[in-house]
Amino acid sequence: MTTETKPAFSFEFFPPKTEKAAASLMETAQALAAHGPEFMTVTFGAGGSTREGTADNAVKIAEKTGIPTGTHLTHICMTKDEICAYAANLWARGIRHIVALRGDVPKDWKAPDPESGNYYKWTSDFVADLKAMHPFEISVGAYPEKHPDAPSLEADIEALKSKCAAGADRVITQFFFENDLYYRFLEKTAAAGITTPIVPGLLPVYDFNNMLRFARTCQANVPQNLHEKFSGLGDKQEDSLKVAEDLLTGQIQDLLANGVRKFHFYSLNRADLLSRVLDNLGD
Ligand code: FAD
Secondary structure, three states: OOOOOOOEEEEEEOOOOOHHHHHHHHHHHHHHHOOOOOEEEEOOOOOOOOHHHHHHHHHHHHHHHOOOEEEEEEOOOOOHHHHHHHHHHHHHOOOOEEEEEOOOOOOOOOOOOOOOOOOOOOHHHHHHHHHHHOOOEEEEEEOOOOOOOOOOHHHHHHHHHHHHHOOOOEEEEEEOOOHHHHHHHHHHHHHOOOOOOEEEEEOOOOOHHHHHHHHHHHOOOOOHHHHHHHOOOOOOHHHHHHHHHHHHHHHHHHHHHOOOOEEEEEOOOOOHHHHHHHHHHOO
């Protein structure tokens, strides 16, 4: 591939819960850094459950790998004051990129004082405040198959448009397995006047049944051909990893053939499958 057409990658990690997992995450980050990603990110537990872990790991990964590493930040269940203080601390610690999100609304959660304006209602307002606070690079989420809470894909695209108008620099999608869904989403968002780049979020399938559970929660479709590919493989992990490797390689090759040049990977804190896929592409 020529330099102009060389694809750009980014990798997402979650904060590890044990010391062993933390050591393994640093190895994973270093292995993936060898592929020269544009950036990496660390997720945030909605409500602030991982707030130190998220920031500490992002800082550590950036130090160890030299790759700019951002943090996700969800506004649900945190007051504006809390979240702005947290964001100010991220800036002070050298974090320059935030993936700004609402987070899933916990069952039965209601802002204690909904009329007071102490909580963000819309992620677009959160994006605008972060941008006003510091010149953060801001990514936001999008859902080619519609966010589960949205009444329609059109309404969801309007919500996305507000986040882009508020200053988002990049959109990263929920994972999907059928590229046509993403291509149709690009057409619809372009027709709605969205010009912010929309990067596909791709999920390596390390464990088919875990992925199915996750997809059910996100309401992401798992097409029949995936069920067929992973069925009857027995217990041998290598066989299912090979299927997953071919699947993701094929998905990226199709996206490349359709002009896509940026790819965000939900790494699940592992480098093995992703490294093989990126090697297949001759990154
Ligand atoms: P929002 O843009 O806030 O939209 C949520 C709902 O509100 C949608 O139905 C939308 O249509 C509607 N809406 C938004 N604005 C308006 C408006 N102005 N008017 C009417 N309706 C509106 N979760 C975590 O807890 N931690 C993470 O680290 C994390 N990382 C993620 C990374 C990516 C790339 C993605 C795609 C998702 C991530 N999530 C994470 C999940 C995310 O927090 C949930 O999907 C959450 O329910 C939605 O957050 P959002 O900011 O994407 O949605």
